[in-house]
Amino acid sequence: xxxxxxxxxxxxxxxxxxxxxxxxxxxxxxxxxxxxxxxxxxxxxxxxxxxxxxxxxxxxxxxxxxxxxxxxxxxxxxxxxxxxxxxxxxxxxxxxxxxxxxxxxxxxxxxxxxxxxxxxxxxxxxxxxxxxxxxxxxxxxxxxxxxxxxxxxxxxxxxxxxxxxxxxxxxxxxxxxxxxxxxxxxxxxxxxxxxxxxxxxxxxxxxxxxxxxxxxxxxxxxxxxxxxxxxxxxxxxxxxxxxxxxxxxxxxxxxxxxxxxxxxxxxxxxxxxxxxxxxxxxxxxxxxxxxxxxxxxxxxxxxxxxxxxxxxxxxxxxxxxxxx
Amino acid sequence: xxxxxxxxxxxxxxxxxxxxxxxxxxxxxxxxxxxxxxxxxxxxxxxxxxxxxxxxxxxxxxxxxxxxxxxxxxxxxxxxxxxxxxxxxxxxxxxxxxxxxxxxxxxxxxxxxxxxxxxxxxxxxxxxxxxxxxxxxxxxxxxxxxxxxxxxxxxxxxxxxxxxxxxxxxxxxxxxxxxxxxxxxxxxxxxxxxxxxxxxxxxxxxxxxxxxxxxxxxxxxxxxxxxxxxxxxxxxxxxxxxxxxxxxxxxxxxxxxxxxxxxxxxxxxxxxxxxxxxxxxxxxxxxxxxxxxxxxxxxxxxxxxxxxxxxxxxxxxxxxxxxxxxxxxxxxx
Numbered sequence: 001x002x003x004x005x006x007x008x009x010x011x012x013x014x015x016x017x018x019x020x021x022x023x024x025x026x027x028x029x030x031x032x033x034x035x036x037x038x039x040x041x042x043x044x045x046x047x048x049x050x051x052x053x054x055x056x057x058x059x060x061x062x063x064x065x066x067x068x069x070x071x072x073x074x075x076x077x078x079x080x081x082x083x084x085x086x087x088x089x090x091x092x093x094x095x096x097x098x099x100x101x102x103x104x105x106x107x108x109x110x111x112x113x114x115x116x117x118x119x120x121x122x123x124x125x126x127x128x129x130x131x132x133x134x135x136x137x138x139x140x141x142x143x144x145x146x147x148x149x150x151x152x153x154x155x156x157x158x159x160x161x162x163x164x165x166x167x168x169x170x171x172x173x174x175x176x177x178x179x180x181x182x183x184x185x186x187x188x189x190x191x192x193x194x195x196x197x198x199x200x201x202x203x204x205x206x207x208x209x210x211x212x213x214x215x216x217x218x219x220x221x222x223x224x225x226x227x228x229x230x231x232x233x234x235x236x237x238x239x240x241x242x243x244x245x246x247x248x249x250x251x252x253x254x255x256x257x258x259x260x261x262x263x264x265x266x267x268x269x270x271x272x273x274x275x276x277x278x279x280x281x282x283x284x285x286x287x288x289x290x291x292x293x294x295x296x297x298x299x300x301x302x303x304x305x306x307x308x309x310x311x312x313x314x315x316x317x318x319x320x321x322x323x324x
Numbered sequence: 325x326x327x328x329x330x331x332x333x334x335x336x337x338x339x340x341x342x343x344x345x346x347x348x349x350x351x352x353x354x355x356x357x358x359x360x361x362x363x364x365x366x367x368x369x370x371x372x373x374x375x376x377x378x379x380x381x382x383x384x385x386x387x388x389x390x391x392x393x394x395x396x397x398x399x400x401x402x403x404x405x406x407x408x409x410x411x412x413x414x415x416x417x418x419x420x421x422x423x424x425x426x427x428x429x430x431x432x433x434x435x436x437x438x439x440x441x442x443x444x445x446x447x448x449x450x451x452x453x454x455x456x457x458x459x460x461x462x463x464x465x466x467x468x469x470x471x472x473x474x475x476x477x478x479x480x481x482x483x484x485x486x487x488x489x490x491x492x493x494x495x496x497x498x499x500x501x502x503x504x505x506x507x508x509x510x511x512x513x514x515x516x517x518x519x520x521x522x523x524x525x526x527x528x529x530x531x532x533x534x535x536x537x538x539x540x541x542x543x544x545x546x547x548x549x550x551x552x553x554x555x556x557x558x559x560x561x562x563x564x565x566x567x568x569x570x571x572x573x574x575x576x577x578x579x580x581x582x583x584x585x586x587x588x589x590x591x592x593x594x595x596x597x598x599x600x601x602x603x604x605x606x607x608x609x610x611x612x613x614x615x616x617x618x619x620x621x622x623x624x625x626x627x628x629x630x631x632x633x634x635x636x637x638x639x640x641x642x643x644x645x646x647x648x649x650x651x652x653x654x655x656x657x
Contacts, residue, residue, distance in 0.1 A: 057473045202635040215373040216630040219364040261487045265479040
């Protein structure tokens with residue numbers, strides 16, 4: 001028995017060291033540094049709520065890329081793996097190690113308001129990215145507006161279909177605010193047109209679920225003009241279902257997010273008729289951080305502009321949506 | 325099941341797990357006929373799509389059946405699926421390996437991870453729940469590590485950061501297509517082959533009898549000369565093999581390898597096996613029952629989907645129907 005325990009312990013130690021060693025060589029996941037060597041003047045702590053979503057991986061990549069151009073800053077990343085309390089302790093760790101500035105993309109407002117406020121009161125400038133915290137105890141909020149993007153998508157779709165047609169809406173998780181806002185905005189956008197939503201389902205942001213729901217829509221309706229999905233994987237899943245049924249050329253597919261390796265590629269390939277960008281704000285966060293660190297004034301709130309990508313404009317880098 | 329000599333043959337027949345599982349399926353199917361969503365349930369295409377949709381779960385539940393028959397459980401199937409979806413995409417899209425080599429490499433990876441779980445269970449006496457829980461977390465991490473946290477798709481990043489779109493390898497299109505006059509998805513065929521393989525293992529091979537023996541009583545099996553450790557490793561290794569095939573099918577249908585794929589699939593696989601009537605205590609059950617479980621869960625999801633039932637009601641109904649099906653299975657007349 002003792003021998004077994006010894007074996008087990010040895011195995012554990014070896015495997016843990018292997019994992020740590022192998023992580024050292026990798027540039028992405030986990031709690032990692034980037035930027036210049038130790039010549040950096042300022043250290044920025046970046047607390048990401050979840051790296052399980054491609055969009056958030058892209059946000060970190062955008063921050064890393066923007067930071068690389070500035071040797072005077074060094075960014076330390078932490079991933080809270082979708083856990084409020086873990087993110088809370090990450091913020092506290094950053095405060096304790098004395099970062100010069102904190103960027104946080106919080107998982108939820110209520111549980112993270114207090115730690116963010118505490119950091120801010122201790123004199124650490126805080127940039128809140130994408131999702132909000134409650135109250136005013138932060139330096140600047142940077143984010144895009146899902147409702148505006150949903151409305152722009154609705155208006156674009158109404159124009160594209162000349163005001164009439166049969167639409168399938170594949171929603172993101174409707175218990176999440178992005179899902180609700182992308183739906184509400186869309187309804188506002190198509191108001192006054194003769195568009196008819198013939199089938200709606202919650203695909204929970206997941207491509208396989210979207211494909212499954214679209215198969216059901218295809219089985220029920222012989223004519224579908226357009227699919228509006230709350231994210232690009234959803235639109236792609238719907239396209240896969242339509243292609244399997246040989247009906248992909250009769251239907252237009254519209255998605256949201258327009259990540260460079262995802263939505264933009266789908267548009268380029270003609271799979272999607274349009275994808276609406278939901279910007280990560282990573283580059284803007286670093287830009288704002290530098291302003292704050294250099295003592296410049298910044299506004300309390302920055303709303304990120306968004307672009308629409310269509311096969312017609314993708315080569316020119318999309319088209320900016322007008323600010324409304 | 326008590327073998328009451330006074331009970332009629334019909335009574336015994338009705339009490340068999342297969343008949344009970346079939347009854348649950350018939351009830352779900354009848355619900356489909358009742359709520360046919362303007363006739364959508366009556367179209368063949370709907371059933372063909374259901375068979376496609378349930379294929380990945382079905383493949384996973386083949387391995388789950390083998391493991392549960394030994395009295396164990398495998399929580400790592402969803403994560404090993406994700407790892408293989410990533411590996412499959414990486415090898416075939418980014419490295420351009422020939423299909424046979426890619427499939428072989430994935431099968432080797434899946435089987436190896438399954439065997440490690442089995443080894444931890446038989447060599448170190450770790451509870452299956454704990455060993456496969458650890459493997460579930462580990463394999464998910466490995467999938468994220470290998471993929472760099474991104475989906476591995478046909479959009480390949482170049483040195484300058486721009487994305488270049490490469491053609492989907494033929495094996496993706498093949499697995500994602502339908503054959504026999506467009507009547508059956510290739511992934512459905514893969515599932516049927518997996519079911520057949522599991523059936524052969526369980527019913528025709530000596531090792532299959534060993535799986536039942538261990539599930540019935542591990543001590544008795546050991547005393548009668550069954551190589552308990554080896555058989556357990558085999559069960560989990562086979563489960564890993566099926567995870568690899570499921571991962572390949574998942575990636576082929578999504579045209580990408582998603583390191584987040586398969587989250588909570590282990591729960592669906594367990595539900596399928598249990599609804600079929602394979603006992604979680606081990607020693608009893610079979611792959612035929614699992615097929616009935618696959619159809620029950622598959623039709624249930626399809627019926628809720630074509631009727632566009634809201635997510636809240638869908639979750640509640642699924643939970644309720646799983647309980648009813650299991651109670652159906654448990655009731656002894």
